[in-house]
Every structure is written in structure tokens, then in C-alpha cells.
Amino acid sequence: MEATCSPCGLLLFFFIGLYASFQCCATEIDANQTAWLFVNASQISATKIQQTMFGISFEEINHSGAGGLWAELVKNRGFEAGGQNTPSNIDPWFILGNESLLIASTERASRFDRNEVALRMEVLCDEDGNNSCPAGGVGVYNPGFWGMNIEQGKTYKVIFYVRSLNPLEMSVSFIGSNGLQTLATADIIEADVSNWTKVEVLLEAKGTDHSSRLQLTTTKKGVIWLDQVSAMPLDTHKGHGFRNDLFNMIADLKPGFIRFPGGSFVEGEWLVNAFRWKETVGPWEERPGHFGDVWKYWTDDGLGYFEYLQLAEDLGALPVWVFNNGISHNDQVDTSIILPFVQDILDSIEFARGDAASTWGSVRAAMGHPEPFDLRYVAIGNQDCGRKNYHGNYLKFYTAIKSAYPDIKIISNCDGSSQQLDHPADLYDFHVYTNAKSMFSMAHNFDHTSRSGPKAFVSEYAVTGQDAGRGNLLKALAEAGFLIGLERNSDAVEMASNAPLFVNANDRRFNPDAIVFDSSQIYGTPSYWMQHFFRESNGAILHNSTLQANPSNSLIASAISWQNAKNNKNYLRIKVVNFGSNIVTLKISIDGLEKNKIQKTGSAKTILTSSNVMDENTFNGPKKVAPVTGPLENAGNKMNVILAPYSLNSLDLLRNSYVFQVTGSNSVQKA
Ligand code: AHR
DSSP: OOSOOOOHHHHHHHHHHHHHHHHTTGGGOOSOEEEEEEEEOSSTTOEEOOTTSBOEEOOSOTTSTBTTTBOOOOSSTTSOTTOSSSSOOOTTOEEESOTTTEEEEEEEOOSOTTOOEEEEEEEOOBSSSTTBOOTTOEEEEEOTTTSEEEOTTOEEEEEEEEEESSOEEEEEEEEOTTSOOEEEEEEEEESOOSSOEEEEEEEEOSSOEEEEEEEEEEOSOEEEEEEEEEEEESOSGGGSSBOHHHHHHHHTTOOSEEEESOSHHHHOSSGGGSOOGGGGOSOGGGOOOEEETTTTEEEOOSSOHHHHHHHHHHHTOEEEEEEOOSBOSSOBOOGGGOHHHHHHHHHHHHHHHSOTTSHHHHHHHHTTOOSOOOOOEEEEOSSOTTSTTHHHHHHHHHHHHHHHOTTSEEEESSOOSSSOOSSOOSEEEEEEEEOHHHHHHGGGTTTTSOSSSOEEEEEEEEEOSGGGTTTBHHHHHHHHHHHHHHHHTTTTEEEEEESOOEEETTOOSSSOOSEEEOSSOEEEOHHHHHHHTTGGGTTOEEEEEEEEESSOTTEEEEEEEEEOTTTOOEEEEEEEEEOSSSOEEEEEEEESOOTTOEEEEEEEEEEEOOSSTTOBOOSSSTTSSOOEEEEOTTOSSEEEEEEOSSEEEEEEEEESSOOEEEEETTEEEEO
């Protein structure tokens, strides 16, 4: 959200329409209310908000990564998802050709040690003769994650490993969802593939189908082994493998940090299925993949530890690495034998930060990133505080990490907001999932927490249950109120992120979520758009502000000064949530500014609201509930603003040549 003005007429029309739609329901609305907001915009008592205050929490949940942000189109590319015991299931691969034409099975025949399963296709038919193959050939196809998005004019890189004792004649094609339309195809002819051979081919699509499949077929008799079949669009973000539209959505949030890879995904239902970073680095072909048993799906781990760090760097966000501490939902490693797990995590930090000559830094360098990643935060587990071995395991991890990397900030799973932690930590994790009313009132949760101990990392917050629908305005407003409360308490709260971030609409494991997508479409829920109102808070200056309202429990406000990096202009931003069904006249009075320090031209008002508080966005109406920006013509030290019922409002007051110079993490001076 920027302080720009959309056409005034359009905006006026919008507000009149909105007002009229509320008026029509006047029986539900009490008389208009008045409230007062006093802002002290001087440097006295102003504080700096951390650069990392608002970020994102990325979890491999709802196919956020596999079948989502990670642009790989093939699902179960190495045939490992059915397990290591063969014969095994090859879901979602399909066989083209009946048993008289083709017999497909799995064998532990791969050339890769960590993922031994490969597909064996015994082709019984031939180009001619008694048992001739059908015109299109026989073979296999992969429908990807509920269909592959193949778009005309775009190029896709297909890689696969193949072996056969006969010369190879194979077609690789993208076929439309009806199974008939060939969108792109190439013939692969290799004289000798008697040893495993890597085949790489670029396919340019001649048509578009959002639900395509990748097909590998032949019309020649013989036995063919296939393994590690990948198809990636060439146009991923910087060629780093991130789907552009999904990447851009999160980049638009300007996140200060990115927490990864979970969430419960980190823990696993059982330790054997937890995220193990070493299994996710190195060449993609060699990664074993794993079954994430909390969210119940297989991931090939193309989006691995390296890619998460790369994602953070590409977003300009600090990575927050949440690692498994020897505890899953159902089993735990005893503290007496936790040291190998501790060493494993020290190795992960060396991978991220070690120089290119170090043991694990060299693995990173070999993956194309000789420079260290900027890893400054790690979290010891997820939601494990109450578990039997947490305390013991935590201390082992904490001590080892602090002694090797004293600057790394360590996050405990135990809530330090209501009582002091009984163990050392730099931050404590705080999660909240609740209904809309309690979320809004939790804005005051940190008002009285200690300012001397570790700060809070509110790494997961969301309105859930009936109030939230599939992500509606009510949810967004309650969360906005909560975030205003966190902003006002940014001396006690260092970071905050909504969860979950993404959902593939075909696999909604956890509802609601901020961003909804399928193979080709995407939209932000109101909660996603709400987060835009907080983007400029990272590194901004927080001012004292006091609200007087009667009753006051449906309004909350904050005031910050921020600088627009694009035009270097300075703004005083006042954010107010009206969480009630009344229209409120807010009388704003700003002290601490010299006269005429606010410019009317260039000041703007942005509002997030809708005619029904339960309204949601959809693929067909992706911006039904989205911010609308217009001019703020009465901008000044004293002004009245009308707050629509159930609305989030942001007033950006353009300031004349007013610059804050930050001198310390929590103090500011006027330049
Ligand atoms: O955000 C979804 C899930 O909720 C996370 O995996 C877990 O930490 C929490 O219970």
C-alpha cells in the first residue's frame, strides 16, 4: 500500500455506495459515534520499530511448497513416494497401455544411493508386427499437482534419467487435460543408454492448458528404466525455482523475516518423518524426499534447506530456521542421546554461514552460493514447550549454538509473556489461534509483559473457526487490531507472522490461510491485504497515541512515521480499526508537529472494508475485499475522519521535510 491517489470520483462513489449499504441496514446500527485520537508526533517518547517486526511464516502445509511456491511440475518425480519396498505404488503416475502392451513396476535400480527406487517399463508392443503399439505409443504420464499449468509461448525444462539395453526412442510431451491435445513434444533418440543417462530437453508450449500432464511414451519393444523425472518452467524467480506469481505475492508484503519450514511440519507425527535438512541439500536428483506425516503428503524436497535460505535472500528477509529438537508429536529423543542431533544442527548453521572452505559451507558453495547466508535466528522446535524432554534438549542445543555462534538469536518454544522463562533465550515463541472477538481483544496481551526479559516472536497468529470462513473480512479486522496492539508493544514484541501463509485450493489441510492458489490462479484473502497495512512499519518510528471513545472496545489505533523508499517522502501514518457496526467520527488531534507540516496534496486514506463483514475473496472475485486508496483532502493537525463500520483505515499524512535520525534500537532524534 502506497500513499498514492486513485481517481477521486471512483473513490467517492465507493464510499457513498458503502455508506448507503450500511444505511440500508440501519436497524443493526446504533447512532453514529464519536471518538477522539490524540497523537504525539514529536520525537519525545517515540521509539523505533525493529526492521524485522512483520514477516512471514512459511510452512510446508496445504502444498505450499511442493505443488506451490516450488515450481516443479512433476509430483513424485523419483518414484519414491510409495516407499522403499518394491514393488511399490507409483501414484500419481498413470500407465498408458494395457498389460498386453506394457508392464510397469518399480525396482531398486536407481543410480542414486539415497533414493533407490526407479520405474521399470517392459514394453511388449513394437513399431509393427503382431503386437504393434498404438499410434501415440505406450508409457507413463504424470498429472502433476492437480494438473500442470502449461502456457503458450513458455518454455519448460524437462530432465529425466533413463536406462535401456536397446537404443532409446521416446517422446516427451505435454498433453492437455483431455488427453488429446499435444501442447509441446520432442523425440529423444539415443543410441546407447545402457548406463543411466541424463536427458535434458526444452519444450516450448504451442497452446495453453492449466491442467496438463507430462507424458513419456515409446513405440519400441524393450525394457526401459526411468528415474528422477522433472519439469520446470524456465521463468521462475531469478531462475531459482520459485513460482513467480506466488513469489511476487509474498515479496509485496516486504517481509522483514521468513520463518521456515514450519510449524508442525518440523516436528512430524513421528521423528522418522520429520524434516531432516541434510536429506534436502545437494543435487535435487539425489534427495530422497520424505512423507510429511503431519499434513499427510509426500514432498520430493526440491524446496530444501538451501532453497529456503535462497528464498529469504531473494525476498530481502532474514531467515528464521526452525529445527527439530529431537521431539515429534508422538516420540522423543532422550536428552542423554541428543548430542548427535545437536551436531546436526551445528552443521546446518555451518552450511548457512560457514565459509566456502568449511565442511558444510563447501556443500552450499557447490550448490552455487559461495557467500554465506545471513542466518541470525534459529528456533529450537515448534510448540514443544510442554513436552517431557523439551527443557533438557533445549539446553543442549542452546549451549552448543551459543558457544559456536554467540550472535545467533535463539527462540524458545515456552511462553514468556505471562511468566519469566526458567531457561536462557533471546526470544520466546507465541502462537495464537482463536475467534475474532478474542483476537481483537488480544491486542492488549503484551501491554503489561516484562520489558526486561526475552522479547516475543509471535510466529503464528490467526482467527480460526466459524468466524473466519475461508478467510473473510472479520478475520482480517480482528487480526489487524491484534497487530496494532503488537506494533504499540514493539518494545516487547520483536517479530510477528500470520499462519498459514499459503493454501493450494486442491488440498486445504488447514483453514483459513492468507494466500489461495491453484496451478494457475492466485488471490489474497482479506487477511493478506490487511498485512499490507503493516509493511511500512518495519523500521518505522512509533509515536504515542491515545484513543478516547465510548464505548472504546471496538476501536484501536496506532501512529508511526515512515519513509517511502521510492520517493524519499516522509509520512505520518495513523492506522485505526473500527471493529464495530457503528459509523464512527474520529476527531484526530496531532501534537508535536510544527504548523503547516502536513501537506494536503499527497496525503492519502486507504480503507479495507466491504458491505458484509463475512465477505471473502475468490478466484472469480480476487479483490472483492482489498484496500482502496484515495486522497485525504482534510489532512492536517486537526481533522475529522469518518470510519466505516468494520473497517481498517490507514491515513498517510505527507510531512514537509521532517526526518528522524535513529540513534539506537529504541531511541530517535530529530535531525
Ligand atoms: O499454522 C498451522 C499449524 O498450526 C502449525 O503447523 C502449528 O505450529 C500450529 O498448530
